[in-house]
Amino acid sequence: MSTETLFQAPPIEEQQRMVEAILFASSKALSTAALTARLPHGCDVPAALRALRQRYADRGVQLVRSGDEWAFRTAADLSFLMQKEVVETRKLSRAAIETLAIVAYHEPVTRAEIEEIRGVSVSRGTVDLLMELDWIKLGRRRQTPGRPVTFTTTAAFLAHFGLETARDLPDLKELRAAGLLDNRPSPGDLREGEQDPNRNQDDMFE
Amino acid sequence: MSTETLFQAPPIEEQQRMVEAILFASSKALSTAALTARLPHGCDVPAALRALRQRYADRGVQLVRSGDEWAFRTAADLSFLMQKEVVETRKLSRAAIETLAIVAYHEPVTRAEIEEIRGVSVSRGTVDLLMELDWIKLGRRRQTPGRPVTFTTTAAFLAHFGLETARDLPDLKELRAAGLLDNRPSPGDLREGEQDPNRNQDDMFE
């Protein structure tokens, strides 16, 4: 309205059709930025997404958001119809599931912190596997001695578990209120004897 | 209404949702018979298809029929939006990914240094490709005899690999801890590796 552009943006209804078409054609979630880049100049992608989401709210296919990415997905209540399309996925080990949960609830989290919580060293390949699944990724290095790398979850993680944002993790508020997501250091240094010799000492008590 | 069945068929609106979801998730067009087989007993698939077709008539995607098979397709007038999607993804050659990794870990780095680390000469094509992809760029010249140019990674590189800074990359110790450094070649394997046909192949590709 205030900004005058050289080209007239398409009508709102048309913008919605375009976003609908692009998202329908893609199996992957697309970010607002990616959508904007593919639409004619001047389109209001967030408004189109809001309208579409509304339009599909109780349909068999729904517009879902994960992080900043959007995708059409079949409604979860119809999963019983989908057996034919379901691809059997590899069953995750308990270690991988727990590691994933710890990254999700404690992110950004260092390897040493994951080990501290599980009380056991993170086995080789667990982090590797979760990264390959594109559920966790490297975060910033922690600004503590040794500058350990941290891990965080990805948009694909949110998309896979149907979470809009990391704040929607189950029981997040309760766990936080109970202080169970605090980074509480152990009193004294008596337990240092337990450390894995490979572990970076500096990581231990950040 | 006329036929009495043991189980009540779902409401019409629900039948439409089901057909919608199944067609959305299916990787191919489906016949009326196939849809009927997947829906609860007593559903009127042709009626649901008619209603859906109507509903999507002027949307960005449309329910189209070919022969007796049904599928969602992008509206013909929006096909121009799909053209950007056309990408043939190709894996980077080993030479390229190694060169890229070395630039990322050692930037700014000269060509001679890359060659020293890889132990193989770096072909022009490799560097050109990485620059074309906008993953590496020229850095400052090194203030040493010959003033060789250096290479550094770009913002596009960080964006593609989901890094905030190249300094967030894990070091060797961390790679090992993550299980990414498991396959230690034995001295015997190394000699084999040198004659690895794939390797030569990769280098040839450039």
Place this chain on the structure above:
Amino acid sequence: MADEQLIRERDERLAAEALVIDVDGFEGPLDLLLTLSRTQKVDLRKISMVALADQYLRFVEAAKRLRIELAADYLVMAAWLAFLKSRLLLPADPAEDGPSGEELAAHLAYQLQRLEAMRKAAAKLMARDQLGRDFLARGLTEDVSMKRRVKYEASLVELMRAYAGVKTRDDFEPLHFKRDAIYTMEQALERMKGLIGTMLNWSDLEEYLPEAWRLDPKKRRSATASTFAASLELVKAGTLEIRQVESFGRIEFKRRG
């Protein structure tokens, strides 16, 4: 009374053995402690650490008796719990530094609660509707191929693997000079000095290569280079003359004067 005591101990021992036999099923001492703590059937916040320490120590005892080898961290935990128990039972020694038994016990209780909380959260996470299982992505993607554009793809994992690969090559094939195939210039010089008295006429450099260095091409190359370098050294010192009649021809030398 005494019987009851005996029976209870026996039961606990049997329970411990049942756990021991499944020791592979535990993911470390903290996991084991969490499992043991459930037998107390109280809220983790109200758990008796002394009792838990006893349970754990009995477990380790039973494992020893059954000759099951426990990983070192289980034994470290046992030692630590024994220490914790003594701190909790004995009156605090004001002269002693460090955290009190209660502080240590509170932290262990916190760790157990946190681990349990993460377990439950993980279970809830996995129980959620999942993509590809409960809700599905578009099955028939339309990537109309009109304009072909090659896109190169590489993931971060691949990048790191590549680097690890390059560096591993470095690590495990250190720059090794095969010393046994190198004839040093010092050796050559030594030998030439000893033979210089015999070099009255022009003679081929090759004749001065040591016997053992003539057959193997690598050794021969090294010996030739070093002998040649040594002869130049002697020319410089004025004790030898050197000539090569034509390009790539034989290199000959003789004693000067």
